Amino acid sequence: MGRVIAVISGKGGVGKTTTAINLGAALNKLEKEVVVVDVNLNTPNVGIHLGAPIVPVTLNHVLKGKADIEEAIYEHSSGTKIVPSSLSIKEITKFNTKKIPAVIKELKALADFVILDSAAGFSEEAMATIEAGDEIIVVTNPEMPSVTDSLKAVKVAREMGKEVKGIVVTKYRGESYEMPLSSIKSMLEAPIIGVIPEDKAVKEALNKRDAVVHTNPRSKVSKKYNEIALKILGPNGAPKEEKKDGIFSKLMSLVGED
Ligand SMILES: Nc1ncnc2c1ncn2[C@@H]1O[C@H](COP(=O)(O)OP(=O)(O)O)[C@@H](O)[C@H]1O
Ligand SMILES: [Mg+2]
Numbered sequence: 001m002g003r004v005i006a007v008i009s010g011k012g013g014v015g016k017t018t019t020a021i022n023l024g025a026a027l028n029k030l031e032k033e034v035v036v037v038d039v040n041l042n043t044p045n046v047g048i049h050l051g052a053p054i055v056p057v058t059l060n061h062v063l064k065g066k067a068d069i070e071e072a073i074y075e076h077s078s079g080t081k082i083v084p085s086s087l088s089i090k091e092i093t094k095f096n097t098k099k100i101p102a103v104i105k106e107l108k109a110l111a112d113f114v115i116l117d118s119a120a121g122f123s124e125e126a127m128a129t130i131e132a133g134d135e136i137i138v139v140t141n142p143e144m145p146s147v148t149d150s151l152k153a154v155k156v157a158r159e160m161g162k163e164v165k166g167i168v169v170t171k172y173r174g175e176s177y178e179m180p181l182s183s184i185k186s187m188l189e190a191p192i193i194g195v196i197p198e199d200k201a202v203k204e205a206l207n208k209r210d211a212v213v214h215t216n217p218r219s220k221v222s223k224k225y226n227e228i229a230l231k232i233l234g235p236n237g238a239p240k241e242e243k244k245d246g247i248f249s250k251l252m253s254l255v256g257e258d
Pocket of ligand 2: 016017018040045117118
């Protein structure tokens with residue numbers, strides 16, 4: 001059985017998708033079977049980040065009962081698997097968010113790690129994503145409004161009985177106008193498991209439709225994401241699941257890759 005890690009935040013635009021993709025890719029480099037799921041049903045991003053903007057079957061189809069989850073898994077050339085959501089405005093409505101936890105549970109049997117890229121805040125889909133997670137990572141930026149909202153996210157997750165694995169502070173510049181890490185630490189009631197610097201390498205990776213841990217493996221951002229992946233694995237590493245050749249060998253390759 002895999003571990004489901006939900007990447008959430010109070011505010012949008014803080015770096016959740018970047019974190020979900022790069023943690024997924026870093027765990028994949030550590031030979032783990034990883035599926036990154038785009039649980040932004042209204043404004044999906046994972047497929048765009050990894051060069052699969054339009055695909056025939058998405059999470060939206062699965063939630064509508066029109067397809068099985070296995071049909072919505074696509075493989076990036078790097079080996080990381082993704083389940084995209086639909087960009088079509090026709091698919092925006094009528095999906096059943098209540099089915100999200102059950103669908104994610106099915107993925108647990110197919111991978112070592114299922115990483116959920118959540119919508120921001122506490123909408124129905126965001127709450128269903130937290131519900132579906134075994135462990136929660138809260139992404140924040142080093143500024144008061146973002147940290148305040150992160151504290152709320154930590155509390156909401158705990159009230160739902162979820163383990164908050166920790167906070168990832170992203171787009172950190174070390175400038176005097178930013179909230180100091182010591183203040184972030186004392187304000188949030190959870191450990192900081194990584195501090196990711198602001199780096200143009202992240203935008204360059206987006207341009208190449210790949211994770212920065214692949215495009216710029218020696219950048220500080222990549223080193224930091226690799227460190228978080230190792231922390232998630234723990235000292236002995238999660239036990240490797242048996243290879244599921246039957247399922248993953250049938251996956252489609254993504255289109256639009258460089
Ligand atoms: N460490 C970073 N350095 C520079 N830009 C970043 C970094 N992390 C994220 N970004 C950029 O910030 C924007 C929002 O990031 P994204 O991961 O999409 O956030 P969210 O999923 O929380 O909305 C994107 O343009 C992304 O490329
Ligand atoms: Mg996002």
